[in-house]
Amino acid sequence: MPRKKRQRRLLAPPSVKGFSVFGPKNRAQQVVLFFEEYEAIKLLDYDNLTQEEAAVCMDVSRPTLTRIYESARNKVAQAMVEGKDLIIRGGNFQFDENWYCCKSCKAKFNMAKAGENCPVCNSNEIESLNDFYKKSN
Numbered sequence: 001m002p003r004k005k006r007q008r009r010l011l012a013p014p015s016v017k018g019f020s021v022f023g024p025k026n027r028a029q030q031v032v033l034f035f036e037e038y039e040a041i042k043l044l045d046y047d048n049l050t051q052e053e054a055a056v057c058m059d060v061s062r063p064t065l066t067r068i069y070e071s072a073r074n075k076v077a078q079a080m081v082e083g084k085d086l087i088i089r090g091g092n093f094q095f096d097e098n099w100y101c102c103k104s105c106k107a108k109f110n111m112a113k114a115g116e117n118c119p120v121c122n123s124n125e126i127e128s129l130n131d132f133y134k135k136s137n
């Protein structure tokens with residue numbers, strides 16, 4: 001029986017659901033970037049962590065981190081070169097904390113337990129992002 005893949009740990013959800021092409025684009029296709037691939041690019045190229053540090057953050061081995069990162073870069077390059085939208089969706093991951101989105105003001109935040117109000121606008125219309133992103137897998 002194949003070993004169940006261990007889930008990769010994500011600190012926070014991305015601020016957007018994807019990126020759209022400016023100008024003529026290949027409408028037929030889009031490139032799907034997994035959440036853990038987005039996270040690898042963020043940790044290595046935006047936060048400037050070493051691969052060792054990023055592997056610890058995501059709770060994976062260094063070789064696994066390298067594979068995720070190479071796949072991520074290939075997909076980003078494919079989207080750029082071939083003029084395809086890049087959608088961030090799916091993968092094998094779990095968030096480090098419970099993230100929520102306010103349905104009123106669209107703020108994203110984390111909190112220890114459900115049932116609290118939005119820290120920005122005090123609305124009680126709160127949606128769990130952890131559940132939302134799991135559903136989009």
Ligand SMILES: [Zn+2]
Nearest residue numbers: 102105118121
């Ligand atoms: Zn709010």
